[in-house]
Amino acid sequence: MKITIELTYKTPKKTEAFFKSEEMAVGEALLIAEDLERSGRAHHITFVDNYDTTWKMKDLRKYLTGLEKEPHNLTVYFDGGFEIENRKSGLGCAIYYEQNGKSMRLRKNAKVEELATNNEAEYAALYLAIQELEMLDVKNLPVTFSGDSQVVIKQLNEEWPTMDDVLLNWAERIDEKLEQMGITPSFELITRKDNREADRLATQALNGVEVTSTIDRHEKRGQ
Template identity: 55%
Template sequence: MKGIISFTYRTPKGADTVLYSDEMRAAKALLLAEDMERTGRANDIQFIDTHEYSWNLKELRKQLEEIKTEPHDVKIYFDGGFDLKSRKSGLGCAIYYEQNEKAYRLRRNALVEELESNNEAEYAALHLAVKEVEELGVHHMPITIIGDSQVVINQLSEDWPVYEKELAKWANRIEDKVEKLGLEVEFELVSRKKNREADQLATQALKEVNISSLKEMDR
């Protein structure tokens, strides 16, 4: 969850004004707001989220405690590969998240036959990942989507237009799912080297090696 801090700052001589912070994660906002509160010069402190809902500090503390029990700090790595000879596609995704103060990694892949291009396979891989996030119960919180596909990342972040009919269908499916879940998405384009895990999962799918695992990780 992201938002800004709104507060009234009052000087020792009684002059005051309303100030607003830059946008930040809720956990960071709470730390700063609690520190400002201790100075005795900041009053009427509110956290205003990206949906323009206001939380006082008590409400924000409670919300962050509840979030700890749900999957959060979610990062999705995705990759898709298309084999021209067999006309098959391999989809791979690795999802990292925290829950109950533990860290986890979920890995999934899939072999599909109905796609027509590598870009379509990339979109299908991300769609697979978003469905897995839904199955985890992730909703109304920020997630980071990471991939090496310039087409998918730039089109979904609206830096590039979507002209191809089939890609537009996949983009709409993903955007509808994201909206339904109330997710706040940040996109990150990385090199193929930094997306090696998802790439390997997609390659294994093309080799008909099925991967489906959930592992607790070191924090």
């Protein structure tokens, strides 16, 4: 969730002005608001989220405390591979998130046989990632989805039309699922190099290597 800070600033000579910040993360907004409050010159501090809901500082603190227990600050990488010779597809996704003060990474892949093209495999990999988010009980949060498929990213960003009925069906399924979960998506086009983790997972799936893992990234680095 992104929010803006709204407040009235009052000088020692009682001159007043209304200020509204740019959008920022909840934690950043609280830090700034608390600092302004300590100055003694900021009054009527409120916060407004992207759904135009107004929050008081105490309510936002409670929200942030509860949020720490749930997955948040989510970035998803996805990739799909397709072997035209045997019409098999490999799907891969890596989900990075924070929970209970830890930096977590979930990796998942799958091998499927009912798909017909590489573009369809890319859409299916994204849908696999969304299903994993659902299993994590991710709801009502912004999520960044990163992939190297221009077709998928540009179609979901409505930069390209979706003319193919099969891909249109996938796009509609994805939109419906995200809306059902209350997820506000950002679709980001990245290079194949930057997407190598998801690409490797998709390739492993095609080679019959199944991956399902969740780790604390800090613990892994400490080993």
